[in-house]
Amino acid sequence: MTVDFAAIVALLLIAAAVLSWILVHWGRDRKLDSRFKFVSAEYFKGLNFLLNEEPDKALEVFIRVAEVDSDTVETHFALGNLFRRRGEVDRAIRIHQNLIARPNLTRAHRAQALYELAQDYLRAGLLDRAESILHELLDMPHYTEPALRSLISLYEQQKDWEQAIAMRRRLQVLTGSFEEETIAQYFCELAQGAMTSKDMALTNRFLKRAQSHDPNCARANLLLAQMAEASQDWTRSQRYYREVLEHEIRYASEVLPALVRVTRQMDGEASLETLLRKLRRDNPQVPGYLAIAAILNPELDDPVSQDCVADYLRTEPSLGGLYEMFVSFARRNGVSNLSDMEPLKIAVRNLLKSAPRYRCEECGFRSKTLYWQCPSCKTWNRTMPFHEITFAAIGHSSSA
Ligand SMILES: [Zn+2]
Structure with a gap:
């Protein structure tokens, strides 16, 4: 028996016990008395079906009981959620639809049943039906935030970025949460769509919108740099690549090969060396990243990059053993020029790539x-x- 299953059985037993207690204490009214007896007997019947792994028969019994008594609503929610978690979404949908159809359901329980039904539809991939219910829930105070979060996930699945932006904005106003970085990502998604359609003006507009939401957005800067590079606007391209490095040095291994390529196009080797020396001076983390970028990209063969590679191979703690092995192997084989670390570089490149x-x-x-x-x-x-x-x-x- 799974934990979920055990939990729901325990819950049903408690429900049955409560009903029996009510039966004993308030059972004077004969009509009421016979009704509770029916409910209690039906619950045990449903429970028995569940224990015997006959969920369809159990479902029929519980739905019949639900028509009789409103005190059992919470048990039905628990049962519906259990079915959904077990992947039996059709059964969960039947339970929640049945609850919604009951005329005597309170407003709060109706909203809860609608929310649960929307989760069932999401799980079943019936996104149109889920969307329609979630929009209805936006006007119900206790469900506005969960409905917004579910709609965001739904629109992300559908890649409907305009709607996802609208929902994130609403969530930001409602909860005060910071959604700007994610909204910028949605604009980048729109930009990539426009780029695929070769609409460069629209791509540019979307990327500017992304930057207006997140001025440090690395993805927007990378895309702007790539666009400028594609149109051979080396100066602009270099500026955007440098922007990425300035705000997030960890993208260095992505950006440095492109930055080197663009700089070489602009002014050749001398200018590249000046730029790399400046970057290395300005940020103590640059040499390590430059070394990794150069190990992974053989075209980074300029003197500054190669200096960084040599330092990295000699000093990186995780490579200590490998470097010692390389030195002793080279000496045993009469190699005197230990500055040629090409074999070690290739070995490390393979390790990094794997x-x-x-x-x-x-x-x-x-x-x-x-x-x-x-x-x-x-x-x-x-x-x-x-x-x-x-x-x-x-x-x-x-x-x-
Ligand atoms: Zn993750």
């Missing part, structure tokens, strides 16, 4: 692809590049 490259800061989900919305916890803008050299990880990473 491990996941991104991690969600909310739930820890790891992947080899950069997802702006985490596929696991559905949070936006929390997946960050990360580089981990784990020798044991090769061959059985949980990457996607």
Whole structure:
């Protein structure tokens, strides 16, 4: 018996016990007395069907009881939720529809039944029906926030970004929560749609809207940089790539190869060296990221990048053992020029490439692809590049 199943059986037993107690204490009225006896007997019958794993027969009994007495409403909610959690959505829908159809249901219970029915429809993928009920619930004070959150999830599933923006704005006003970063992500989604349709003016407009909601939005800056690069506007492209680095250095391994490419197009090698030296001077984290970017991208072969690679291979604690092995192997084989670390670089490149490259800061989900919305916890803008050299990880990473 699962925990859920055990819980609902216990709940039904309590309900039956309460009914029996009522029967004893207020059972003077014969009409009432016979009604409670019927309810009590029917409950035990339904319980028996549940224990024998005959949910359809149990469902029939409980729905019949529901027509008789309104005190059993909470039990029906519990039963409906149990069916939904077990994946038996059709049964959950029948229970909640039956509750809504009852004329004597209180307003609060009706709203609750509507909300539960909407969750059933969402679970069943009947998004149109769920949407219609959730909009009805927006006007019911206790359900406005949960209905908004369900609608946001629904519109995200449908990729209806305009509606998702409208719902996030409403949620922000209602709860005071900060939704601006996520709204910026929705505008980036719209921009990517426009980009696919090759409508560059519209893409640009959506990206500007994204920036108006989140001025540090790395995704918007990356897309603007890529657009400018595609149209050979090197200066603009370089500016946007640098914006990304300024606000979020952890995207360095994504941005640096592009930044190097664009800078070379602008002014050649001398200008590139000046830029990289400046970046290295301004931020102490840059050398490490530049080293990783250069290990992963052989085209980063300029002197500054290669200096960073050499330092990284010599000093990175997780590579200590590997570096010692490399040195002793080279000496045994009479190699005197230890500055040529190409074999070590290739080994580290393979290690880096075999491990996941991104991690969600909310739930820890790891992947080899950069997802702006985490596929696991559905949070936006929390997946960050990360580089981990784990020798044991090769061959059985949980990457996607
Ligand atoms: Zn996550």
